[in-house]
Amino acid sequence: MVNNMSHVMSITDQDLVKEEPILLMSPRNPVPTETIFLSNIDQAVTFPVETVFFYEAPPNMASTVGIAGKVRKAVEEVLLVPYYFMAGRLNFSDETKRLELVCNNAGALFVSAKSRFCLMDLGNLSYPNPSFHHFVLRPGIYKSLAETAVFTIQASVNVVWFLNLLINLSMKNFCSNHVWSNQTNHIVTRFECGGFALGFTTNHAILDGKSASEMFHNLASICRGEGLKTNHINNDRTCLKARTPPQIHFPHTEYVKLARTSSLVSSFTSQKRPSPSPHVFSDKYTHKLFSFTPQMLKFLKQKAMIKCSTFEAILAHIWRARTRAVLGHDRDQDQDQDSTVLFAVDIRDMISPPLPSSFIGNAVITGYAQAKARDLVDGPLSYGVEMVREGRERVTSEYIRSVIDWLEVYKGTPATCGCAFYVSAWWKLGFGEVDLGFGRAKHAGPILSGNDEFVLLLDGGDCDEGGKGLGINVWIGLEKEKMERFLQCVFDM
Numbered sequence: 108m109v110n111n112m113s114h115v116m117s118i119t120d121q122d123l124v125k126e127e128p129i130l131l132m133s134p135r136n137p138v139p140t141e142t143i144f145l146s147n148i149d150q151a152v153t154f155p156v157e158t159v160f161f162y163e164a165p166p167n168m169a170s171t172v173g174i175a176g177k178v179r180k181a182v183e184e185v186l187l188v189p190y191y192f193m194a195g196r197l198n199f200s201d202e203t204k205r206l207e208l209v210c211n212n213a214g215a216l217f218v219s220a221k222s223r224f225c226l227m228d229l230g231n232l233s234y235p236n237p238s239f240h241h242f243v244l245r246p247g248i249y250k251s252l253a254e255t256a257v258f259t260i261q262a263s264v265n266v267v268w269f270l271n272l273l274i275n276l277s278m279k280n281f282c283s284n285h286v287w288s289n290q291t292n293h294i295v296t297r298f299e300c301g302g303f304a305l306g307f308t309t310n311h312a313i314l315d316g317k318s319a320s321e322m323f324h325n326l327a328s329i330c331r332g333e334g335l336k337t338n339h340i341n342n343d344r345t346c347l348k349a350r351t352p353p354q355i356h357f358p359h360t361e362y363v364k365l366a367r368t369s370s371l372v373s374s375f376t377s378q379k380r381p382s383p384s385p386h387v388f389s390d391k392y393t394h395k396l397f398s399f400t401p402q403m404l405k406f407l408k409q410k411a412m413i414k415c416s417t418f419e420a421i422l423a424h425i426w427r428a429r430t431r432a433v434l435g436h437d438r439d440q441d442q443d444q445d446s447t448v449l450f451a452v453d454i455r456d457m458i459s460p461p462l463p464s465s466f467i468g469n470a471v472i473t474g475y476a477q478a479k480a481r482d483l484v485d486g487p488l489s490y491g492v493e494m495v496r497e498g499r500e501r502v503t504s505e506y507i508r509s510v511i512d513w514l515e516v517y518k519g520t521p522a523t524c525g526c527a528f529y530v531s532a533w534w535k536l537g538f539g540e541v542d543l544g545f546g547r548a549k550h551a552g553p554i555l556s557g558n559d560e561f562v563l564l565l566d567g568g569d570c571d572e573g574g575k576g577l578g579i580n581v582w583i584g585l586e587k588e589k590m591e592r593f594l595q596c597v598f599d600m
Contacts, residue, residue: 147349152520178305179217197310235582397583427484449475564580565579
């Protein structure tokens, strides 16, 4: 099934009204000021990630009227123990020429909002809607990172959007609460129907997807009255420091050197918009959502003719289809080019020694699969699967250390430029299982990205008896002519 942007409802500033002024929330028991080292992996992904959660009114008609106050109290508890660093600020050190996290108790912001809609008015929530950014609190443009005023995140102009950690919580048509700070923003909006939405924006430099999901579950546990699920968090990232001297043993074409980013615009390098969630979509591109049912995923794995995971099968299939659309139409020139797909690889258990289970921060590096467009397009699906598997198996402990050392020398970012694109498997993060006491989310996912170098794999909405999603929704943006070709390829199964 294919959906496009013409089927989504547009929300404006008039549709959501902030009910209370933005509140600055500092930890109740301030900790001594400290500076936390951010690893080279953290430094490579300094952009805000915006997530929205939608909840229906509970079947037992339990009241959600007090949800804003409950979330606000829970946020204070999360900030105190053990997430005190979420009330800090990002800072660029002139001495080390590195980004660092200053835990200075500057606090988080919280705001309430009302919506004139019922939850059902929003239509199909699983379809990413660009106007859902109204459910998150965005910081704006600020001048100095070190500044702690409520309305400044303090970044130099060229890193402003990258240096914010926001957590936004939204609910519809009654009370809503927004919490935002230099590090963290929260918006809660309650709907007239009793449903509500929670919007979160976290800076990727502070938390990767798994760490963010753990924090969301902690927040939900507090709201349920069960306290923190996590008793200890290890925020010491020095275990991921570069070696002295750096030892680069691999080429690492999956990253691009920082010196080149001034001429290359991507979700990791653009400095003048919140990435990967820009406000405005270019008319040059069209965006669609493709739904893959459990049956379709099973068929893909069978078509691969070799034993493989769901991720390997769908990644290889999308890679082939996109390559056909972008490079496969010109038999004389484009098909001799390399086609590259990038993806995240969790290194927690791969690096030696393994990271502690309590580690929080970025524990993912960029993996990649690369092939000649001609070989990928003309070959069977199994060829793409093998290339993806080879890319995952390439990531050994020594490879990880080499990546960290490469980033120490070149200060690079994932190479989402040229013919390369990044596939992000959001469906694996378990955001939809976050339960504040009113049941699991009706939908949880990122705020829409307008960047064509990003493909998102989202929860398809189909659930098993345990409430876990089975299908996968694929969100992709391409130039209009290329999208037409992609449509002809993606369902050629």
